[in-house]
Structure formats: C-alpha cells, structure tokens
Amino acid sequence: MFGVRRQKALLVCEAANIPCEPECRCQNTAGWEAILSRRGFFTAALSVATLPAFPVSGAIGASPDPSKVTPDLAAKVVSAVASDSARLTEIFKDIHQNPELGFMEERTASIVAKELRALGFDVRTGIAKTGVVSILRNGSGPTVMYRADMDANAVEEATGFAYASKVRVRRSDGVDVPVAHMCGHDAHVTWMLGMAKVMVALKQQWAGTLVLVAQPAEELITGAQAMIDDGMYGRRGIPRPDVLVALHTAPIPTGVLAARGGTIMAGSDQIDVTFHGVGGHGSMPQLAKDPVVMAAMAIAQYQMIVSRVVSPLDTAVLTVGSVQAGTDNNVIPESALLKINLRFFNLKVREQMINGIRAINNGIATTYGMPPEKMPDMVMKGHSPPLVNDGDTIARVSAPLKHLLGEKNVISEFPPATGSEDAHLLKGEYADVPVVFMAVGIADPAVFAQSVKDGKGVPFSVHNPNYKVDLASIPRGAQIGTIAVLELLAT
16 A cells, blocks of 8 residues: 555655655645645645545544544444445446436436435425435434536547446437536536435434435536526425535545635636528628628637736636537528637626627627627526635534545645536525535546646546546545535534
C-alpha cells in the first residue's frame, strides 16, 4: 500500500519541481504552494490530495472538531457502505450503460422508486414527468432534502469501459443523438441510493425527516424549476426542507472533496434565437433574405457584448453551442436557429447580455430588410441564478468529513466555477433554506497524478467523451453523502 502511495507522491512532487521527502505523502506546505503557484485550482490545489492517506474503505480516528457524527457512528457508516459496495457498483454500471436525457429518465426513475420503496420510503413519482421524491419520517427533528440529478448528456462515450453506453435516441426536435453519462449523474443517483440504505439501518442514530429528490433535466437547467412548478410543495405534499444538500462529481482524485461557503457556481440561461428570412435559390441571393448570413453576423457581434459592454472586472460567458439552418447546398433557407448559453455571477451582467443579444438580433434583421413582424424570435428556456452555499452549514458538515477524508483532502480554498447548477431552485418559495453543494472527486488518483505530471491539468472534464468515474469513488461518495446528512440529523 505504502509503495503505491509513495510512487504517486513522487509524481506530484516531480510535477511541482519540489524535493520529495522520504515519508512524503504530498501533504507538505511547500508542495501545496509550489503546485498552486504554477497550476491553478483544479490542476493544483487538489493535486496535493492525489494521495489520500487512508484506504478506500475509510479509516476513522478521533476528531478535534465538535460533531454529531462521532468516530463510532462514522465507522458504522464506512462499514455499512463497504458491505454494500458490490451492489452499488452494479447499480452504477447499470445506470451508466442505460443513460437517459432530460425528462426522459423513466428507467432511472423506476430504479430509484423501486429501491427506495423497498427501504420503506414514502415514494412520490411523476413529478415534472420523471422526478421522484421519497420521504422517510423518523420522529421529531429537522427536515433535510438531498438532491441527485438523473439525466445524461448528448455525448458519444469514448471511455472504452465494458459497460460503456451505446445508447442513441431521437430527441423531440427530431435529431438523433448519442447519449452517455459524461457528467456523473449516474454516480449521483447511486450515492443517494447507498446513503438511503445506511440511513434506514441507522434510524436509531438520528431523528427528523429525510427527503430524497431524484431530479430530471439538470443539464437543461429546467428540471428543478419544473418540479416546483408541478406543485412539489403544494399538491404533491413534499415537506419544506430546513437544509438542501447536493453532491456533484468532479475530475479530481477519489477521496478529495471541495466544499466552501459563498458563491461557488455561476448563473446560467439557455436561449434560442431564430432568425427569419426569405428563402430562395443559392444562385440568386438578391431575390432572398439570407437568415444564415444574419445568424453568422450575430454570432460574431455577440462577443462584442462580453468584450465591450460588460466590465472587464465582471465575469461573462456567452456561448453559441448550436447553429441549425437549411438542408441543401443550393437553397437559402427560411430560418436559422442559434442555441445560446450565458454564464454570469452578477444579475446586472445577465441583463446586459440579454439586452445586447436582443438589440443585435433586431439591428441585423432590420439591416437586412426584414419587416417588424419578422424580427428574430428569442425564447428564454432554462434559467438558474448563481449557486451560493451557506457558510455556517458547510462548516458544520465539513468537520466530520475532514475526519473521514483527512484534513488536507477537504478543500475550502478555490474560486467559483463558471459551470452552473439548478439544485438550489428546489428551494422554491423558501428562499432562506441553506444550501450545501459539494464536489466529490471521481478520478483515479494515479491517473490524476500522471495528468499533473504531464502538464495537462485534470485528466478529463465534464461533458467530455472520456469522463471516467473511478469505481472506488462509488462507495466513497455514498459515505460522504451519508455523513453529511447524518451531521444534520443525528441526535
């Protein structure tokens, strides 16, 4: 065991150009500072934790921090998850091999409902089409809501796993796409199911109400709001949470957790813009009004919003992820569709980008002679504000998690990400509910260390065809989720 750990430590120290002491496990301050100064957060701060100083099954010792999760209780969690590891791994592989896109997660939802009913949860299905909410009441106490998103990506998997997805589906827009879990939502669901089983087994150790949410369509940034709009807290009768908890995979080493208070993820909008034109023959463009040219001009001008309207001190990302127009080489089509994504931390910046897009659209259409009734359509789809963690609650759950993972493996110093989430929209009208959103490492530590050594940073990114969830992270994520929830409910 030590030989493997020592080899990995040497890789990290070598990557940072620092001497590696005989007993080095890459926990020294010099290693941290050297890598941080050269690499940046994901390549850096977390690369120190390439070597957890514990076996995957978890080692529990005395904790200096006051916590409701005692060493004895934490040891019970670790043991219970370890004994369930084979089952959880098979569930993960099954969900991974059978991915489903947003609002199409019928098979995954049925797995969740079946497993939780068998554990004695009160299960409500069909919320926002495929959403599942399960309730376990265990006496008087707080209500903790835990969210796991279920949907996959329209990405073709290239991991080479024996259980890799080969699924293809036809979307509602008529486009045939590959489908794969390249964001780790399959792990999220599995972690939740593992946690649920342990919470039932340890009912004597906690009191309150546990609400588990299997959420659809996170990738569309519409699933959480759809559940609220479908009466989750009204006619569906789901109790108001006192705390909302969610975990997400991250391409950092298994055994590492990123958790801090404050703003940690950007807000996001999904916008569809359709330019209307007058179709015609490609050889006679003077008789047509080309929406493809209009769309092309708009794509270029949109970036001027970011570089010349938004302050350089503010974060703004405007991405055109899809351009759809026409079918034939020699036909000018009637319309062109742009699919746009925005990211921001300041709602004023969001307003600047939306207003700028609208002004550019109308200006271009007017320039090309389109009448008022043929101005571009602008459809606002999914929206989520920045995700803000509650600092006090994060500190509370971090104490036993540092005890589980090791102090150095719970990272609290990192910048916010321009990635986005919609888990916090599950608060609905209860805006004061504190949120705990944490990133769980799922990259094989040796693969991560080699990637750092090669100067590549993380070995893969979310939504990449090679996003590989280390199977050792399946029990580890279940342990993390269970201990976080127990800290909030334990008596």
